[in-house]
Amino acid sequence: MVKCYKGDIGTEIRVDCGVDISSASRYKLVVKKASKETVEWDAEIYDSTYLTYIVQSGDFNRAGTYLLQAKITQGNWSGLGETTSFEVHDPFK
Numbered sequence: 001m002v003k004c005y006k007g008d009i010g011t012e013i014r015v016d017c018g019v020d021i022s023s024a025s026r027y028k029l030v031v032k033k034a035s036k037e038t039v040e041w042d043a044e045i046y047d048s049t050y051l052t053y054i055v056q057s058g059d060f061n062r063a064g065t066y067l068l069q070a071k072i073t074q075g076n077w078s079g080l081g082e083t084t085s086f087e088v089h090d091p092f093k
Helices: none
Strands: 012-016 024-032 038-042 045-048 050-054 063-076 077-080 083-087
Touching: 012 063, 024 050
Parallel strands: none
Antiparallel strands: 012 050, 024 038, 024 063, 045 050, 063 077, 063 083
16 A cells, blocks of 8 residues: 555555455444544455445644454344554655
8 A cells, every 4th residue: 555644635545354255245444543533444355355445634633543344234244354554654755
């Protein structure tokens, strides 16, 4: 992933789910922001195994560590994927 900065807009986040999720009926990215606030971002399926999201205004509103999990409903299964993390930096760092 590219280096992210507070206030960025348009950055693509791509999460590899490791399995075919093309038949999923629900899919989001659950994000625990650096502020400790937990939000859900509406994602899209990409190439049958990935979720992708384009960062919007306000998503990167604080520098620090962001935690991320895929949240999927597929058939009779519903749950979360593995947790990953990334850093959002203050400008000029």
